[in-house]
Amino acid sequence: MTLQDEIKQLAKEARDASRTLAQVSTTVKNDLLKGMADALVAATTALMAENAKDLEAGREKGLSDAMLDRLRLDEARIQGMADGLREVAELPDPVGEVTGMWRRPNGIQVGRMRIPLGVIGIIYESRPNVTADAAGLCLKSGNAVVLRGGSEAIHSNRAIAGVLKGVLAALGLPAGALQLVGTTDRAAVTELLKQEDYIDLIIPRGGEGLIRFVSENSRIPVIKHYKGVCHSFVDADADFDMAEKICVNAKVQRPGVCNAMETLLIHKDAAEVFVPRIARVLGELGVELRGCAETCRLAPGTTPAVDSDWGAEYLDLILAVKVVDGLDAAIAHIQQYSSLHTEVIVTRNYPNSQRFLREINSSVVMVNASSRFSDGNQFGLGAEIGISTTKLHSFGPMGLEDLTTRKFIVFGEGQVRE
Amino acid sequence: MTLQDEIKQLAKEARDASRTLAQVSTTVKNDLLKGMADALVAATTALMAENAKDLEAGREKGLSDAMLDRLRLDEARIQGMADGLREVAELPDPVGEVTGMWRRPNGIQVGRMRIPLGVIGIIYESRPNVTADAAGLCLKSGNAVVLRGGSEAIHSNRAIAGVLKGVLAALGLPAGALQLVGTTDRAAVTELLKQEDYIDLIIPRGGEGLIRFVSENSRIPVIKHYKGVCHSFVDADADFDMAEKICVNAKVQRPGVCNAMETLLIHKDAAEVFVPRIARVLGELGVELRGCAETCRLAPGTTPAVDSDWGAEYLDLILAVKVVDGLDAAIAHIQQYSSLHTEVIVTRNYPNSQRFLREINSSVVMVNASSRFSDGNQFGLGAEIGISTTKLHSFGPMGLEDLTTRKFIVFGEGQVRE
CATH class of the missing domain: 3.40.309.10 (Aldehyde Dehydrogenase; Chain A, domain 2)
Incomplete structure (x- = not known):
């Protein structure tokens, strides 16, 4: 399969899975996140072994000590990822919330209900914990997620995603709800940014270069955060x-x-x-x-x-x-x-x-x-998926609610328009 | 001045004006819209004379009767534009609304306040009434607006925009808050779509071809509505x-x-x-x-x-x-x-x-x-700037609120982070 087909296939699987995920109850989503937390801790030895390959490769490539430290997984950090997932499980589920409902003169009732965005693409650098953090936030808000981490963390990311997908499968949920782009080929990012039929939102997390590249090449809406002055x-x-x-x-x-x-x-x-x-x-x-x-x-x-x-x-x-x-x-x-x-x-x-x-x-x-x-944490939004410094959709720290949109719902009794 | 410079200048003036407009009180904005309504009615003869030039050119170009009818301004339609502006003046102002405020354990109070998006670009076809309708909604929500109408309505649009700008000036408000792209050169649209430093949102209104062109060529976020099946x-x-x-x-x-x-x-x-x-x-x-x-x-x-x-x-x-x-x-x-x-x-x-x-x-x-x-009207949102069938920012009929975003506001008493 060509890279192009592979990325399209993966995005399409995420879209299909997102339909199921949007209907999953809060209880099942919370069980999923807690199950993922347990599975990560249980896999500590295997995760550290895969992480060691990344560290080894990083050292050979001459990464700085600071970069290597960011890349490192140890027991405490794996525990940290698990704790993060458990915290997100405790947060209120935004999906299904009706943010207002009013009656019109003709008697129809109109309201707005929160629904998942659908499929969210996260493009990030270095820290492998983002794989678990971002997955947790997207899945809790009923979205499927496509993850593309940095090449330097590829073994760690693959291992973490593998553990998380196992939990999806064990609960009978579609494994396509969590997709990791498994190749380090840079062209995969460009392909990903073309999947506007299957991906609803791209969130880049990393340096200004990454963010500019993503926003200039994406056909999918991007929520950006260039810098904080x-x-x-x-x-x-x-x-x-x-x-x-x-x-x-x-x-x-x-x-x-x-x-x-x-x-x-x-x-x-x-x-x-x-x-x-x-x-x-x-x-x-x-x-x-x-x-x-x-x-x-x-x-x-x-x-x-x-x-x-x-x-x-x-x-x-x-x-x-x-x-x-x-x-x-x-x-x-x-x-x-x-x-x-x-x-x-x-x-x-x-x-x-x-x-x-x-x-x-x-x-x-x-x-x-x-x-x-x-x-987001300090403001009480729970964990944060990012900070938006552009005004569309979200502005400022983004929590679970920012991974949803609102549809209109109407209750009628046979009304028609004059 | 080249077309490129001209469009950039016009977008920049809108950005500058948007800073002033964001701070204008509801009372002044309402007076502005009502003043615009009066001025349009007072200018009926002049507007119909300019409209006659468009109709004449349209006939020469062989526009269909349906197209010519859409293009036509008569006393009733000018009255209709004025009524529309007066209705928007009566709507609640979303700017400044605090949609929630809560206290954190350390005592800081965190809330979210609605603010204008900034500068909104509207790209539309044929009907000249959109010039007044879109301007009214954008200005009422504290946004500057850049309008680009169809070439077939250029004389009508220029005349309407001229009347509306006169009212801005008469009230001491920056005329840059309402900009009409005065040329029919198609390249102006492409240039407009590059002004991501000055324009916050583009809303195309028209056929699927226009909407596809805009969304494929824009560096600015676009709210789209392709079709209604x-x-x-x-x-x-x-x-x-x-x-x-x-x-x-x-x-x-x-x-x-x-x-x-x-x-x-x-x-x-x-x-x-x-x-x-x-x-x-x-x-x-x-x-x-x-x-x-x-x-x-x-x-x-x-x-x-x-x-x-x-x-x-x-x-x-x-x-x-x-x-x-x-x-x-x-x-x-x-x-x-x-x-x-x-x-x-x-x-x-x-x-x-x-x-x-x-x-x-x-x-x-x-x-x-x-x-x-x-x-939007039937749902009680007041007049409608468009309908979004993409999920980011807005989904469904869009009213004044959808032309705003929310910033976080924090009231502290000297708190610092541990």
């Missing part, structure tokens, strides 16, 4: 103790993730006090500041910022700092440089808090909290 | 009087629209009685039936259906009729041939009604009502 604005009458705590947390607690702060804006009336203070505190924590002229004046020794610092996603202990004339200037700066991820205002001023909330249309807007909360 | 299934124990009334309405009341019935499925236990009856009634109303073998046996003189009749969108007084073994066969037939628009079951059987509602995942599923109700 999160801003915090410290207003003139912020509580400076709170502002310091929030800034330190947003920058330092985990600098390598998309909800870490990358640019700090400070009101000019707060600058005299707050710029030296935050420069000292962050400096002691090893953060390199890149400041505007005013920042450099108030915190001597700060690296002067260049144009490319505004809008930069450092993912590191580096922070761009700018003193701004006030709320309007802060909003204008954010609108110009934001990646639409998460923006924070620290203030005690009520009208300013409301204006910031209303006028900033990033996917997450916060008052007096750390941008690090911008996450 | 609506099925009705008359169950074994349907009330046959009701079934007849619903079938007649769904087929005959307005056969040329997408929510008219195209295929009738009849339970085999109802066929003996219902096939001859509906064949006679529909025959008297001038409907041509194309039936399966059993239908032809029960209603002699019926044209035998060929393969292409299943899944055909006739948009005419033609109906495909098939006798099926039962609910399972009806569901299987619909799943195979449905365009995901609207499907109806007529039944008195409670379990069957529930199974049909649950197992058919078309955008609209009805029990005991005519498919002709499948429409």
Whole structure:
């Protein structure tokens, strides 16, 4: 079979399976996820043996220690995958929820009911745990899933998918509901992105290069998240103790993730006090500041910022700092440089808090909290399938509900249109 | 300026204007729409003069009478556009609605607030009233709009857009919030579809050819509606009087629209009685039936259906009729041939009604009502910007709410992540 036929076949099987899966009861889906968790733990030795092949190949290819660490499966990580599946099993099932129902003047009742999207394609890199995490979320929301992991994790991914498919089969569910693209041929991704008759949504998870490739080549709708350039604005009458705590947390607690702060804006009336203070505190924590002229004046020794610092996603202990004339200037700066991820205002001023909330249309807007909360788990959505920074369908952290759509349902008593 | 630069400039102006428009109060937006309605009526003579140029050109090009009629503006139709704008002004404003807010264990409050999508591109054919209708819906929901109408209506569309832009300017709102592509050059559409940095959503309205062209060439997300192949299934124990009334309405009341019935499925236990009856009634109303073998046996003189009749969108007084073994066969037939628009079951059987509602995942599923109700207005959404038969973002008739997305808002008191 050609690669083309193979990918089409696999997508078609997923589509067929999705019809069955959409009708499966919550109880059976929960049993499936818990069964998958148990099966992964039971297969620990075999999974680690397959993972060892990936690690070996990675070492030969000269992958960095950080990359090899991301690739590694050990008992704790396999347990982590199992725990993740059990947590998703505990989440409420969005399928079948009626989000509203109303009566029309002619007596028909119209409502909207959540249904699965159908088939979801996940294209991801390195970490093999995504295989189990993504499968769990898609299956719980009644969707079939087509997985395409990175070539460096191919043995691990095949082994994990094999275990999970075994549980589907054992419960009498169609094995086509979980498909792993088993080849490392890059052309398989391009083929996958052409299956618009069989796949309803593509979610790429990985670096900007992967995401751009996917969105430029896909005929299927893609939910994208390019980067997180999160801003915090410290207003003139912020509580400076709170502002310091929030800034330190947003920058330092985990600098390598998309909800870490990358640019700090400070009101000019707060600058005299707050710029030296935050420069000292962050400096002691090893953060390199890149400041505007005013920042450099108030915190001597700060690296002067260049144009490319505004809008930069450092993912590191580096922070761009700018003193701004006030709320309007802060909003204008954010609108110009934001990646639409998460923006924070620290203030005690009520009208300013409301204006910031209303006028900033990033996917997450916060008052007096750390941008690090911008996450499906922290928001109470349960596990997160991704974060959307484009506005169609979903905007911000995506949970189970975002893997569904709504159909209209109508209860009539023989009504016809005049 | 090259066409490329011109389209980019126009899209960029719309993006800039959208930032202002997103913050405009409901009162001002309502005044805008009512002002537009008044201005259109006041400009009746001028609009009809411009429309006469399109009609003249259309006649020279040999457009059919039906096409010319669709193109025509008269006093009643201009009044109709104005009424449409006034109706949209009366609808609730979705922007700013908080669809839920909850408290997390650490005390932060997380909610989701509706915001405009930003800039919406509408690509449409023939009827010039779409210029006013689409503008009204987009502006009311706080979006800027870029309109590209058919070349045959160019003078009418330019005149209508000119009147509407005048009202924006008179109210001190940015004129860039309503952009009409003023050239008839087809390349302008292709350029428009590349403005993914400035346009958030494209909605094509027109024939299947237009929609395919747009979705195959767009880098911007597209909400599509290819066709409406609506099925009705008359169950074994349907009330046959009701079934007849619903079938007649769904087929005959307005056969040329997408929510008219195209295929009738009849339970085999109802066929003996219902096939001859509906064949006679529909025959008297001038409907041509194309039936399966059993239908032809029960209603002699019926044209035998060929393969292409299943899944055909006739948009005419033609109906495909098939006798099926039962609910399972009806569901299987619909799943195979449905365009995901609207499907109806007529039944008195409670379990069957529930199974049909649950197992058919078309955008609209009805029990005991005519498919002709499948429409934003009939459902109480107010005016309709389109119908989506793809599942991302919206599924089914789309109202104002579907022109928005939701951002997360967070109220904290200094919380940071552990």
